[in-house]
Amino acid sequence: MASFIWKGQICDSQDRNTLRVRENHYLVCVEDRCMGVFPTLPEQYRALPLEDMGDRLIIPGMTDLHIHAPQFSFRGLGMDMELLDWLNTHTFPEESKYRDLDYARRAYSQFTAHLRRSETTRACVFATVHVPATTLLMELLEESGLVSYVGKVNMNRNGPLYLIEPSTIASVRETRRWLEDTAGRFARTKPILTPRFIPSCTDDLLYRLADLRAEFGVPVQSHLSENLGEIAWVRELVPTAQNYGDAYRKFGLLGGETPCIMAHCVYSDEAEMELLRDGGVFIAHSPESNMNIASGVAPVNRFLDLGIPTGLATDVAGGSHESLFRAMTHAIQASKLRWRLLDQSVPPLTFDTAFYLATRGGGAFFGDVGAFDPGFALDALVLDDGNLDHPQPLSVRERLERAAYLGDERNIYAKVVNGLRLF
């Protein structure tokens, strides 16, 4: 268990509207937990090792609420399609390769190495249907020091025969085998149930996954209301549901005892948003993906007004890049176009809110994570923005905004996840 002190220019989110900047303060970590941020070092911590980060910025680690590990291999490619065509043309053929464990090792090692170097400290990850490759991905993520939930994907219909699972029984059996193997095995890496989306799973499979959810006490992640064609399809597939979200609820996979994440929610109406709020469901807002596959823009400030827990996601490979800095700036940019072109009732995101989403907002899925409040898990990044030159003095706040727009992994000088220093 790690105990240490960092001194530097400390920034975190107090709430969705308030970026806290504490200059030349001390961040104290005792046994992997944040003790708080102090202008002078309290007497009781004077014996702890102190590292002076000088003029560098110290910020909370960031949470990526939705990323597809097997799609990392084709990030930045094939962006000229909408969701359903994009799945059939690019995604499904690539995901089928993870049947081959050698290929999976090569690809997942690259994914994990990039994620380790990125702003991300915690992530909720989709794998593929394949249990051996999914377990391998969990081993690699565990070794990386990152904290994650990883999902073996379930899909037993409406996909190519070379990829989908041959039956409900096979899908449930494999999922159970995987849960039994991994549920208690890792310190930092946990399984999460991952039905791909309603069109990919038969009703009986969804009911059986809800049974596994109850039996193993694991959380759930899936996709919701990303694209208009998808929504119309779900309406046909589950005609008794009030809306797409209600379909998950009917099958026992939204709301209830264990936490849920739903990615996108671009087209959630008021009834669906109420369902998400009442179920405590986290929305994984994926702005770059929603631009790249021409889905639209989710009304993020509306989610926050309603009290729906919301965080950011890169959604690689709908999104091209694993950087949550990029996700922050894409979220701001997309929200401005939504406001300008579609709906002036939902104001654009400010920088402060985007930073909140990337840190505290998404971090909450993992508990007390994503800020430097006393008692929070200690996830932190040290940013060195020395290469972002400028001719005039800048405030710490300005330097943080600039780092989000212009920085990349070269600017991450140090990274701690749950007290563990990765570099």
Place this chain on the structure above:
Amino acid sequence: MASFIWKGQICDSQDRNTLRVRENHYLVCVEDRCMGVFPTLPEQYRALPLEDMGDRLIIPGMTDLHIHAPQFSFRGLGMDMELLDWLNTHTFPEESKYRDLDYARRAYSQFTAHLRRSETTRACVFATVHVPATTLLMELLEESGLVSYVGKVNMNRNGPLYLIEPSTIASVRETRRWLEDTAGRFARTKPILTPRFIPSCTDDLLYRLADLRAEFGVPVQSHLSENLGEIAWVRELVPTAQNYGDAYRKFGLLGGETPCIMAHCVYSDEAEMELLRDGGVFIAHSPESNMNIASGVAPVNRFLDLGIPTGLATDVAGGSHESLFRAMTHAIQASKLRWRLLDQSVPPLTFDTAFYLATRGGGAFFGDVGAFDPGFALDALVLDDGNLDHPQPLSVRERLERAAYLGDERNIYAKVVNGLRLF
């Protein structure tokens, strides 16, 4: 005058819809001009020095049709405002600092160093009202090896007293002094008339600038139809004009003998677009800027359908970054949201079209520039994408798309501008 041969994976645009990929071909440069691209090396060039770029990509240099050099110092900052407030709060105070030549040297040296390392080989640059600093910027750009047009800005109304020029006479006198000093002085760097925009310039100043345009035969750059508040203001200021573009035309600054660039054109209606087409005016499409200051999205494919010459622009510091790769991906993303949220009559931009805009489209402002056609000026980049790892084979075309989404200046292995090798 440079003559050389590069061998590699050669990509350029044939037209707005057609990306040409020629693998393991020879690109021949004789006396700064492209002789073409050949599958085997023609006999007459066998004596020229050959560099084998191996599996690297060779692409044309890119043209940035609109960038503000003095705003580079606050790139990535203050993105929470619309145009007119943003000018008053951020832009004008910063631009006033360029009265101080020491500050200008520090800031413009940083700007020029970044531009030299970027994808940009040619640029159309706004400076400030200050002649000494503008001339200094031209000297620095000339030394960099880049090819550029640089404009001393004119503004004598509706700006802060600490920045605007005190009278029409003073503005014209300074502009004449600057043109006489710089019009024939540099090999690679030329002056361009730069009224900031209609609201910044009195009618008599605009008429006098048209006189200077005729006298010196210099081109013109300005801003057009970026923001709804700005357009309403211009309607009040020039009530006799049919539209904003027509106001420039009436003053003798749009259409006519020398080339023009108008940045943005987000809200140009059909009449204004016809005016631009008939005047051969280049549109500098600035997608990131148009998102960041919530202007909207220009209908780029409509411009191209009408035959209006169009290129890409970073518009730093409305845009945060000098990278034209980023401008390409922002252009695609913004066009998809425009299509999804506003208007399905104008299709989104494909990757091929975005690449065309960044190379051949904008390059045409400089003549035969932006492709590897025989007779074109030799502007080229060599891309090394070795750090963009992937587990599977990728085609050259896929590697180019990926480099645009994921690459940065680290991927630029070599750069030639008009035959001159910069690195």
